[in-house]
Amino acid sequence: MEPTQAHNEKIAKLTFASVYPAYLAKVEKKGRTKEELDQVITWLTGFNLTQQEQLIREKVTFDTFFQRATLHPNAALITGVICGYRVEEIENPLTKQVRYLDKLVDELAKGKAMEKILRTT
Structure with missing residues (x-):
């Protein structure tokens, strides 16, 4: 399933400050x-x-957050389903980057080892 354009625009307008507490x-x-x-x-x-x-x-x-970011070279190793979307199949670059972050937070919450979350092993 691919996010819609409206979905992508909504994600771009979210502030990091509003999502960080969650x-x-x-x-x-x-x-x-x-x-x-x-x-x-x-x-x-x-x-x-x-x-x-x-x-x-x-x-x-x-949008601004990820424009300023320097994405880790191993970010493309982040795969799986988050929020109903398979991360590696998302075509919109910004939506994919936000879902990378969501996926890492999800893995952390699920108790995954830090080495695995950070794709070092």
């Missing part, structure tokens, strides 16, 4: 930490903690 609540509810979440975001985007906090303060959209 990511944090999801992982903490499952016993993971803010530090682990931040590590996952840093791995995918190249943003350190200070940069992440600045992006939250600026209330940047996901």
Whole structure:
């Protein structure tokens, strides 16, 4: 299933600041930490903690967030289904990048080992 253009536009307009608390609540509810979440975001985007906090303060959209990001070279190894979509089949680059992040957060919440989440093994 491929996201619609309207779906892609909605995702582009979401702010990182509005989604970050939901990511944090999801992982903490499952016993993971803010530090682990931040590590996952840093791995995918190249943003350190200070940069992440600045992006939250600026209330940047996901469009701006991923324009500024330097995606990890192994990001393409992120596969599977998230939110009803198979990540590797999503054609819109921004929607794919957002779903990469969603998938990593989901794996963290499900207790997957950090080495596996960060595609180092």
